[in-house]
Amino acid sequence: MKPETLPAPATSAERDWVEGELVRSLMRTQRSTQWLALMLVAIVVGILSDDNEPERLGAWVGVWLLVAAWRLWVIHQYRTRVASQPTEAHLAFFRRNILVWPVSALVWGLTTELYFDRSPLGDQYICWLIMAGLAMFSINSLSARLGVMRAYLDILAGSALAVMAWRMFVELELQGPAYHWWVAMLLLIFWQVLRHAGARLHETLRRNFELQYRNMQLIESLTRQTQAALDAVEIKNRFLASAAHDIRQPVHALGLYADWLRGEPELVNELAPKIVAATKAVNHLFDSLFDLARLDSGKVRLNVEPVDLSKLLHNLELQYLPLCEAKGLEFRMRVCPGTVRSDPILLQRIVGNLISNAIKYTEKGGVLVASRCTRAGLRVEIWDTGVGIPQSHQREIFREFYKVPGHGGTEEGFGLGLYIVARLSHILGHPLSFHSRVGRGTVFRVLLQPTDPREAGERAVATMAQMFPGDVTGS
Known part of the structure; x- marks a missing residue:
């Protein structure tokens, strides 16, 4: 069997470029994500408005709006100040603002407190679907940065499980309905499936960017080689021009000797050796x-x-x-x-x-x-x-x-x-x-x-x- 060819190790320049492109890929999706989140908030408020006190629901919406404003500010700063900067600026900006995504996941995870075992099963089902859709959408929008995606999923699922555990173990003292355990088990399974799918998607994105970088390097190398070939042709042309430059002198001398010989044939014995010498000079130049x-x-x-x-x-x-x-x-x-x-x-x-x-x-x-x-x-x-x-x-x-x-x-x-x-x-x-x-x-x-x-x-x-x-x- 033919042995598998291992990919060439990435250089530091390649790694930096790929990391920068992954940040750019993540940030390009954030504005649309915010609009989707706003629609989901409206749906959640509409579903849970009859099942919660206005103060509880209003407090959650207020916290969500603060976090949303923070995310919008981060997106605006990135678009106006960082988007056109080198890779180092993208990476530094992302490190400074990395907490905005885990905090956002925490706010969404805490919505479980508003509906788990507090709303009718139909309303709970719709809210769980919203949470599941939000989690699945996050692996598409955040998988460019594996650490951020994992932190988002972990905090989203972890905060929801924490709320469920408090309700099941502390408030209900394990006297709640059996479906609580099935929901918790499904949440755990779904959480791990999403983490695995997100990791695979991240690896695909990273390999695509690595391939793109190497293709660009290959194109640049081919461009340089093509230019080198064109330069070689130009050098050859210049070389031929230099030949014409050098041959002109002895040929001109031969013409002068020939004119003298035609005008004064008696100088043949004197001019013949010079003509021979000039001819040799031409041969030497060749x-x-x-x-x-x-x-x-x-x-x-x-x-x-x-x-x-x-x-x-x-x-x-x-x-x-x-x-x-x-x-x-x-x-x-x-x-x-x-x-x-x-x-x-x-x-x-x-x-x-x-x-x-x-x-x-x-x-x-x-x-x-x-x-x-x-x-x-x-x-x-x-x-x-x-x-x-x-x-x-x-x-x-x-x-x-x-x-x-x-x-x-x-x-x-x-x-x-x-x-x-x-x-x-x-x-x-x-x-x-x-x-x-x-x-x-x-x-x-x-x-x-x-x-x-x-x-x-x-x-x-x-x-x-x-x-x-x-x-x-x-x-």
Whole structure:
């Protein structure tokens, strides 16, 4: 046989929510209950008016009206002050006013003094039916709170039995008719049946609310997962946009070389190697994009190896020099020979994107790419004489798709260059910093600390959550 599956244990949040809903369920029935009770009082008074002194009956009605006014006040306070409050307020309010229901049961139980063995059997029968109906109705209106329902039934039945016992044992000294014992026995049985039925109904209500809570949690979880799937699609779209952003530069360079070759065929020996190099750069960028896609999925290990920095920078010079010359800018490179442990493709993307941004936002002057030997290790610097970055935007420029408002050059591109730089420098463990002055230019510095493959892999997995590095700071 398949073993029975036990329900998951309720969390504290679930328990609090369910308790609050049980209070709300009980309070929603109270106004209609009061109107029903008022009609029952009118019936009782009409039946017993000929069997009791007006003072006795009037005293009972007066006490009932006071309790009814108390209940109405509690209902009004709940509707006006508590109904829209959090669960904690509902529970606290209910605890403060919990006595109103047991007191109400006591008043109804004491009606037994007005008719038990004091009225004709027909009138007693009708009053007992009213009491039975009131008790059955209470398990529907109060079963949301098991303790309150049990207290109501216990006090209702207990007070009625106490009145009957006083009449049978003290006043009549066990000389009353035999039906007294049968009525008492029926009352005891009916009392226990109602307690059991109320407990079952309470358990049903509680399970329904628990199921409702878990369904809401499931819907919320599915909503989050759906949103995560939509976000993943958006990230893929942005990733394709970043591919277009990065491929544009070497393809543009190829176009410039082709135009020069068509206009000056005698330069074929000089331009052919540059065309080959630019073509390789395109291939490298494609490889880079595929590597990043695998990197985001966590399925590819980084290719960390010794990188000849001077060779890497000269390859980038071949790619970006024509773009500078086409804009009338000077492109200079100062290289300090050396090697660094890093991923060559991703490192080339970091420096290439910084050079691309420098060219894009510079209209006069030039761009300087330099590698320097420092005590902390090799450092690559990209200087430009461009528009600079205002202080108010310097914390935002590494956000995805962010473009500084009013900057020339932002019309083209997708605002992905610096986002990619920040992300990759964080993965490789190459701290990134920058300094900028509006109208004077900007310098980005990448400190090429040796990349630890294991730590880099962990950081690569973390980038799936699109977290920005904490070590990217302005300086």
